[in-house]
Amino acid sequence: MREAKKITKAASLAPILYPLTGRADVGSLGGLALTAFWIALAIWSGLTLGVFLLSHRLKVVLRIVVTTLFFFSPVLWGGMILLREEVFDEQTVQVKETTQGPLKVAGATFPAGSTVWYDQTGSVFDQHVLSGRHTRRALREIHSPQPVSWGDVRITGLKFDEGSTAIDVDLDGDQVIDGWSCAVGGFGIDMGLTQDGPKLRSCWLSAPRQWHGRVVPAGANVSRVGDTDDWDWIPPD
Structure with a gap:
């Protein structure tokens, strides 16, 4: 229960990570893309913090490794897809x-x-x-x-x-x-x-x-x- 409360609190703080964006930026295509990126990053950062809190029973080094792999997993997955296309596609x-x-x-x-x-x-x-x-x-x-x-x-x-x-x-x-x-x-x-x-x-x-x-x-x-x-x-x- 205590861990669940910590995760809920961390998720509630996630919007703070999102920088203020002017209306002009939001109205442009680049501004919308940047807005979506920061929202996704804030949500993913909250989930990463949740993984870190839930893995408290692991050793510190392993806990950091697991959390880091989770945070960078979208990048790693995208890189694997690009590598597969580059190597195995005709x-x-x-x-x-x-x-x-x-x-x-x-x-x-x-x-x-x-x-x-x-x-x-x-x-x-x-x-x-x-x-x-x-x-x-x-x-x-x-x-x-x-x-x-x-x-x-x-x-x-x-x-x-x-x-x-x-x-x-x-x-x-x-x-x-x-x-x-x-x-x-x-x-x-x-x-x-x-x-x-x-x-x-x-x-x-x-x-x-x-x-x-x-x-x-x-x-x-x-x-x-x-x-x-x-x-x-x-x-x-």
Whole structure:
């Protein structure tokens, strides 16, 4: 009964721990959050004092340890949740590797020594502790140290964008693709993979071409209209 009275008295003193807050502060979002924090802290401090009083039969050191753990338990619990999310929730990292043998990608065979970038998805625990054994991989980009034949096109690299069926192509020099003189320039050529092999979707022209009675100048960007054999073009700046 005496301990219960002490707890009741301690709880009644808890509001004293709450600082006075001006109406302007309470009216703002930050003021409301601060108000809620101090109210929660006052209540939790009262409960912590109650734990300290109820544990009077323990040794002083153990009593202090138990009370301290109780007071900081929300912080410890929140830290454990964040740690679990950081370590065990899935995340995607980019992994770079050099091929040890030939690798076939989208119908093109890249030689040993090619550089590959993967998007590797898995938890930190899977990525590092288990050395990627339980991760999923998606190939995003590959570069060859020498030209590679891809249908009738000579390339040095392919790049895949998530959520797109288009493939960015790094050409081995200017080339005529589907009748258009495409200019080399890093991943500036979009192609699609069909049953008949790779087909041009868009590129920048290195030379002019007659199209439907008009001259499409060099430097223009041409793009296929859907899956048809018709083309749109944008003149150079």
